[in-house]
Amino acid sequence: MTLRLGSTPSDIAQAAALLRAGGLVAFPTETVYGLGADATDAQAVARIYAAKGRPAFNPLIAHVATIGAARREGVFDALAERLAAAFWPGPLTLVLPLAAGASVCELARAGLSSVGLRCPSHPAAQALLKAAGRPIAAPSANRSGHVSPTEAAHVMGDLAGRIDAVLDAGATEVGIESTIVGIAGGRLLLLRPGSITRAQIAAAAGAAVETADGSDAERPASPGRLAAHYAPATPVRLEAREVRAGEAFLAFGDAAVPGLSHARAVLNLSQKRDLTEAAANLYAYLRRLDAAGASAIAVAALPRTGLGEAIVDRLRRAATTETFEE
Ligand code: TXA
Ligand code: MG
DSSP, X not given: OOEEEOSSHHXXXXXXXXXXXXXXXXXXXXXXXXXXXXXXXXXXXXXXXXXXXXXXOOOXXXXXXXXXXXXXXBOOOHHHHHHHHXXXXXXXXXXXXXXXXXXXXXXXXXXXXXXXXXXXXXXXXXXXXXXXXSOEEOOBSSOTTSOOOSSHHHHHHHHTTXXXXXXXXXXXXXXXXXXXXXXXXXXXXXXXXXXXXXXXXXXXXTSOEEEOOXXXXXXXXXXXXXXXXXXXXXXXXXXXXXXXXXXXXXXOXXXXXXXXGGOSOEEESXXXXXXXXXXXXXXXXXXXXXXXXXXXXXEOOOOOSTTHHHHHHHHHHHHOOOOOOO
């Protein structure tokens, strides 16, 4: 049985008690819903992997209520301090060297000597983290291989019966996962693009942002970037200029393309070409078109600058048919 909770103080207290007892609670953040467990408890963290059906252990992000709590887990250099001051609480994850005496368990870090830390701004997430009083490990609250949930109903569709509770606070605002920046040896590495753009990171840090190129032979820098992570079941065709027979169409801006009238289904990420609106709609629309029984989902071209970098990154992964041992 999965409890459906709201975000009243008593619901938050109940959710926090479940987390402290080693349970699994899905909760909203400003990006997507996360599947939370006590990050200091390896057994609780193991339940996350089991519920998601992940084929292997990925490092998870540890969520904290304050920068003070984050400093107990990761080593903050000047760059990390600047980025946290500029963007926390908010949709930025910092991957930092593990601090001495850190409480996040090894399983949550997948054995790495670094830790992914995020201080979310969503009021329900903030309240839950404060009430739990410890770092909460939380990947996106979807079954492995599915797109991330932006509504509690998506979480229930994927995980009902496999988790203890879901805290429902409506649709999430940003709609795509946090920007992930790795900091090591005074260098900034963009591990996953997100709603906080590369240019915003560089400006706040006063330093160049390098791109993770996966050249680290030993481990991919951020395994969750691996392609098939976000794929719907229906094939996805990118930069479509027309709708082919049997296809559904995911438009951006002007939807008037050849073949539109015989599309199986049509949704527009943003009629007015607003990338923020497009990000917020992305996963819910992919889910809806995935259910349309189309031969493929044709997706219109989007700009690749600013927030477009993150949206195009997620669409590319939705389009790949490669599978990975994650
Ligand atoms: O917006 C978000 O970030 C959402 C919400 C729930 O916070 N969470 C999320 O988690 O997207 P997940 O597990 O789907 O993606 C976490 C990413 C993965 O790509 C993982 O590899 C990376 O963070 N990551 C976490 N810790 C890491 C570490 N120590 N080193 C490298 N990558 C790390
Ligand atoms: Mg995910």
